[in-house]
Amino acid sequence: MLITRLFKFSASHRYYDEARSPAENWALFGPCSYPNGHGHNYVLEVSVRGIVDPTTGMIINLKDLKTVVDQEVTQRYDHRHLNLDVDDFAGTQPTTEQVAVAIWQRLVAKMPIGELARIRLWENDDLYAEVSP
């Protein structure tokens, strides 16, 4: 059984691989390679698997889950430029895939109870990445 809470943050990013030529970058990344970046309203679904406590009816208290996600994700990524303000994407691109992987790594060992079962990260209404163990 899983409980899932959604979180939101806004961030900007850019895709550009310094090891490739400008023409190769354009072919790979198109307008995502513009020098000053662009941004998104990200939506993050965090799913926790666990036992329902019979007296509280909860797998995890949502306040505790929010505390962890705020500390590990929102305070680092929200209103930030993911290339310039965050260390997590050195040597790669802050694609939906890589942002999801970074969030998974930040959260997986931090659950106060239960276990992280799945995260889903929406970059916009048409695109999401999913990580599970």
Next chain:
Amino acid sequence: MLITRLFKFSASHRYYDEARSPAENWALFGPCSYPNGHGHNYVLEVSVRGIVDPTTGMIINLKDLKTVVDQEVTQRYDHRHLNLDVDDFAGTQPTTEQVAVAIWQRLVAKMPIGELARIRLWENDDLYAEVSP
């Protein structure tokens, strides 16, 4: 292969554990412990796994699925107070987790064809619980 139909109901509920002090209840449940309760527009996703009938193209006729869900869930929970009008949550709280578990137990043996594969219950746009076998 799964077919999933969404159903909606509106209900009110309250979280309060009589075995705990008022202060403990407030610490655990916050405003969910207010004495007169509050409510939600619940959305229920019911997923059925099965074989597609080659002539009808269906795993299950959606009219038959609706009949079961109406009888087992909607007629019991819709426009109701989950603590006061329903027996399913005695000794626990009607949290998203526990409402999902109760719905699973009500539906799992009642599929006229196929098998119940997953239910997902949304309490609001930001929170859902998921049960599967």
Next chain:
Amino acid sequence: MLITRLFKFSASHRYYDEARSPAENWALFGPCSYPNGHGHNYVLEVSVRGIVDPTTGMIINLKDLKTVVDQEVTQRYDHRHLNLDVDDFAGTQPTTEQVAVAIWQRLVAKMPIGELARIRLWENDDLYAEVSP
């Protein structure tokens, strides 16, 4: 020109007119008349008309708008039973129409800058009321 911010709250309510018979109440209100009430995830759109400050680019600072709406609406209605916990609906029913009217009256004289131009209150995805001057 208008700027509109959405706010959310969860509340329960019941429709019952003591001056009418139980049968008349049922005919008028159907399951909304069940004694213990039910509830909704309300969404409130608050629209402010005004002049855009040329240096801040804002009609109203959204933090100031949030402060007013929290104080006048959210702290009174959120996680509450609108019949039992709030005085605003004595002698009438907390329908979408009446809740919208009550919110309009609470907010209209409280804008720190600009003027309240329109409120829209959604009871669920299929129903909303709208008040304007």
Next chain:
Amino acid sequence: MLITRLFKFSASHRYYDEARSPAENWALFGPCSYPNGHGHNYVLEVSVRGIVDPTTGMIINLKDLKTVVDQEVTQRYDHRHLNLDVDDFAGTQPTTEQVAVAIWQRLVAKMPIGELARIRLWENDDLYAEVSP
């Protein structure tokens, strides 16, 4: 790890089994059996499982995924009548289940990289079918 992109198309369809009587068709399919059909805004979620390329940050370039889905699905189904304009549903009905199966079969061998992990097809906001290996 999965990356999922959503695609949209509009199509019309009709459910009618020539081997059954008109009365049986009505009992089975109701208004879906009207002779001239009706239609939907379909939403298709295509999920690809694979390895994230460390320099591009991508499982699959979304432009390449879009090329395949356009060629195999959108150009065949979009703005079309699924019974009259498409061969995929001879002898069965273009139900959500069968359209999802047909899309799966069209896409499964065509991924330029990674593997097709799941498709989800929404017929409207309340109904979807899901296929996975």
Next chain:
Amino acid sequence: MLITRLFKFSASHRYYDEARSPAENWALFGPCSYPNGHGHNYVLEVSVRGIVDPTTGMIINLKDLKTVVDQEVTQRYDHRHLNLDVDDFAGTQPTTEQVAVAIWQRLVAKMPIGELARIRLWENDDLYAEVSP
């Protein structure tokens, strides 16, 4: 003050002007001119302006509004082909604009109380037409 209720129906349609050549039809309508048509999940917002009854809290009883919309719109358009099954679009095309106009004309004189203030018709998530007096 306005109360607005949403209604849904699914229908198919085709755009083709017999007075124009095939090439002109293609230039004007593109894939909307395919001979067998396509379809949509329409969403209709019906807004009624009126006085709130002080004892019921309602501008109009939503059951009465639903009865009128079912009779005038849903029973005629739902699961239908708007060109072939409905008389309302002879000599024109069932565009979002024209379907909205036809619905307005069907509903405007039929409100049991209050007055029709606005209708908004969504053809999909990206397109809507609006009619008001």
Next chain:
Amino acid sequence: MLITRLFKFSASHRYYDEARSPAENWALFGPCSYPNGHGHNYVLEVSVRGIVDPTTGMIINLKDLKTVVDQEVTQRYDHRHLNLDVDDFAGTQPTTEQVAVAIWQRLVAKMPIGELARIRLWENDDLYAEVSP
């Protein structure tokens, strides 16, 4: 009568008034003043008022509307940093209000037929600005 089409673009921005101190900027703009900016998935609703052509059923051909919006808005703002890549916000901030005003000014004289009646710009699901004549 109005027809409205939605358009989407992704952009980044920052709020910072050089004429104010860092502390004043923080007090006014909070995390929106971070030096490297952040971003959003913007949704733009463009409403055109006009006469429905009786043979085409259209106020404006949506292809023509799309051409104008692409040229005036999408090609300038999409995947761009609104402070660094666009001239429209010199001396002010690219707030939802100011971006809406800039879009209005770009579009108002460019309608090939009918007249621009209203634009609504969503910065995220909880905030929008509206401009009308």
